[in-house]
Amino acid sequence: MRTCISDLVGLALAALVTACAPAPDVARANADCAACHTDHAARFATSSHARASESALFTALRARADAPTAAFCDRCHAPHEAPDERGVGCVTCHQAAGARGLSNGRLVPGDPSVVYGRGASTVRTIAHEIRASGFVTGGELCGTCHEVDGPGALVETPFTEWSQGPARALAVTCIDCHMGRSPGRADGFETAPATPTSPAHRRSDHGFVGPDHADAPALLGQSAVMTLDAPVEADGALVFALTITNRNPGHALPSGARFAREVWVEVTARDATGATHTVSGGTDAAGAPRDPETRIELGDRIAYHDEVRVPWRASVLAVQALAPGASRTWRVNVPDRWNGAPTVSVTARLLYRRNDARLRASLGIPLTARDGAPAVLATATRDAP
Amino acid sequence: MRPLHRLYALPLSLSLLVPATASAQSVTEAPRVGWMPSSRVSVGSRLVLRVGPYTLGGVGGQVAVRLGERVTVDLFTDHMVGTRDGALRHDHEVGTMLRVNLTPGSRWAVAPMVGACANLAVLHAAQSPDVTVSDIQFGARAGLGVDYALPHGISLGGEALALAYLGHALTGWAYRAESSPDLSVTGAGQVTLHANLHF
Numbered sequence: 001m002r003t004c005i006s007d008l009v010g011l012a013l014a015a016l017v018t019a020c021a022p023a024p025d026v027a028r029a030n031a032d033c034a035a036c037h038t039d040h041a042a043r044f045a046t047s048s049h050a051r052a053s054e055s056a057l058f059t060a061l062r063a064r065a066d067a068p069t070a071a072f073c074d075r076c077h078a079p080h081e082a083p084d085e086r087g088v089g090c091v092t093c094h095q096a097a098g099a100r101g102l103s104n105g106r107l108v109p110g111d112p113s114v115v116y117g118r119g120a121s122t123v124r125t126i127a128h129e130i131r132a133s134g135f136v137t138g139g140e141l142c143g144t145c146h147e148v149d150g151p152g153a154l155v156e157t158p159f160t161e162w163s164q165g166p167a168r169a170l171a172v173t174c175i176d177c178h179m180g181r182s183p184g185r186a187d188g189f190e191t192a193p194a195t196p197t198s199p200a201h202r203r204s205d206h207g208f209v210g211p212d213h214a215d216a217p218a219l220l221g222q223s224a225v226m227t228l229d230a231p232v233e234a235d236g237a238l239v240f241a242l243t244i245t246n247r248n249p250g251h252a253l254p255s256g257a258r259f260a261r262e263v264w265v266e267v268t269a270r271d272a273t274g275a276t277h278t279v280s281g282g283t284d285a286a287g288a289p290r291d292p293e294t295r296i297e298l299g300d301r302i303a304y305h306d307e308v309r310v311p312w313r314a315s316v317l318a319v320q321a322l323a324p325g326a327s328r329t330w331r332v333n334v335p336d337r338w339n340g341a342p343t344v345s346v347t348a349r350l351l352y353r354r355n356d357a358r359l360r361a362s363l364g365i366p367l368t369a370r371d372g373a374p375a376v377l378a379t380a381t382r383d384a385p
Numbered sequence: 386m387r388p389l390h391r392l393y394a395l396p397l398s399l400s401l402l403v404p405a406t407a408s409a410q411s412v413t414e415a416p417r418v419g420w421m422p423s424s425r426v427s428v429g430s431r432l433v434l435r436v437g438p439y440t441l442g443g444v445g446g447q448v449a450v451r452l453g454e455r456v457t458v459d460l461f462t463d464h465m466v467g468t469r470d471g472a473l474r475h476d477h478e479v480g481t482m483l484r485v486n487l488t489p490g491s492r493w494a495v496a497p498m499v500g501a502c503a504n505l506a507v508l509h510a511a512q513s514p515d516v517t518v519s520d521i522q523f524g525a526r527a528g529l530g531v532d533y534a535l536p537h538g539i540s541l542g543g544e545a546l547a548l549a550y551l552g553h554a555l556t557g558w559a560y561r562a563e564s565s566p567d568l569s570v571t572g573a574g575q576v577t578l579h580a581n582l583h584f
Contacts, residue, residue, distance in 0.1 A: 134560060
């Protein structure tokens with residue numbers, strides 16, 4: 001509690017000056033930035049941010065929102081004041097002066113002639129002033145949008161998970177893992193110039209590699225390890241202990257828009273004839289689970305109240321995600337023989353699907369080949385005794 | 386937010402002018418002593434120090450109307466600024482007080498008082514003053530005031546008050562300013578010094 005009454009007169013004058021400063025009324029266009037920051041613009045075009053108002057799932061859901069709810073979506077998915085802009089853009093992040101809370105997209109735009117960043121540039125430009133901002137570089141910027149305290153199951157908590165997890169203690173931020181040289185790991189940054197004519201400096205990857213990015217396999221490969229312990233035999237079944245560990249110290253697995261994702265374990269057994277049988281976690285032709293009640297899931301358990309699954313009219317019954325660094329163990333029962341042929345080995349795969357099949361189907365946008373194919377986060381195999 | 390900036394600029398600048406005008410007028414007044422029944426209205430300016438969730442200091446003005454031998458009603462406005470952890474806060478308040486003079490006829494007026502006020506509180510983030518939150522809070526106040534009558538229709542006085550506000554707590558960080566979504570009651574203490582000119 002530092003208070004300096006002696007500065008009061010100065011502060012009063014400062015307040016007057018602030019009060020009389022002209023209001024920034026023109027938002028800058030992202031296309032302006034591309035003229036000089038060509039690499040950033042090209043890489044940024046590959047990111048989900050650039051298409052945040054265009055994904056099939058987002059547009060189908062937003063179409064079902066009333067006007068205030070749609071305006072809420074747009075705070076984070078289409079936060080532009082300038083016309084003809086889509087998604088999250090350069091200006092959204094680099095002109096954010098701060099926030100009115102670390103959630104729900106409450107960004108406050110600053111002076112449009114300033115870009116906020118690391119402030120490490122040694123080169124001056126007439127295009128904009130450069131100001132250092134701990135808000136932009138410390139992860140709070142990310143947290144303002146990546147923390148959704150919306151109605152119903154429209155909940156996202158990566159920033160809270162990060163704040164309470166080991167990465168924060170190590171001063172590893174969202175930016176280290178999502179804008180560095182190796183997606184999903186704090187492995188340093190590339191060196192490259194900010195504009196074609198500038199000197200090389202620390203390059204932050206503007207692909208914002210996430211599960212929807214073309215480079216997702218590198219990211220998702222950092223997420224988890226899974227083990228199957230030697231089974232015990234009981235009543236014609238082999239009982240395996242299956243353990244999943246979230247190796248990511250940054251946040252939970254899964255994190256972010258859990259209502260949109262599917263993360264589950266598929267267990268298969270191979271018998272002595274070489275045939276493979278699905279024990280749990282199998283899906284039908286449309287991608288929907290065959291055993292939704294019993295398969296091992298890390299996604300949220302959500303109660304939808306309507307036929308059409310609308311997250312903000314639903315409630316989260318249980319969060320099953322693994323905290324950063326945490327492990328959990330399940331018992332998996334596998335029949336010891338299939339039509340007489342003994343089980344020879346068991347394989348578990350931890351699968352991640354970007355869009356939940358049942359959510360998509362209920363909205364009338366069945367999974368495409370690209371959206372439907374699950375990524376494999378981890379695999380474990382164990383031979384029967 | 387911008388329109389609010391403009392709103393508080395006016396009372397703030399006015400309050401800085403009030404002390405100047407008040408002292409200029411006092412020179413021309415005829416000598417007058419005590420709390421004479423003929424003096425019904427007085428106008429004054431004041432200095433305020435407030436201690437609470439934020440420590441604020443500032444200036445204000447008041448008009449006092451005497452309704453009877455003992456009872457006076459004040460209308461006041463105060464404008465205060467202060468910082469906490471580098472975050473600038475300024476408050477702009479209007480309110481009314483009812484005082485009961487326990488010592489009529491004396492040069493000294495000792496008066497318990499109660500009142501109500503409405504306060505516009507504005508908070509700026511420490512590193513990013515463009516980031517602001519504001520809240521309108523309603524308050525109740527009670528305390529004791531002492532005034533001393535000088536010649537020329539001038540009186541000097543002070544008040545010590547306990548305040549309670551109903552509103553949204555405002556908190557500032559380096560780049561963030563937040564208003565709590567919940568209503569809460571906060572307490573504060575205040576000391577005021579004033580000079581009044583009696584008509």
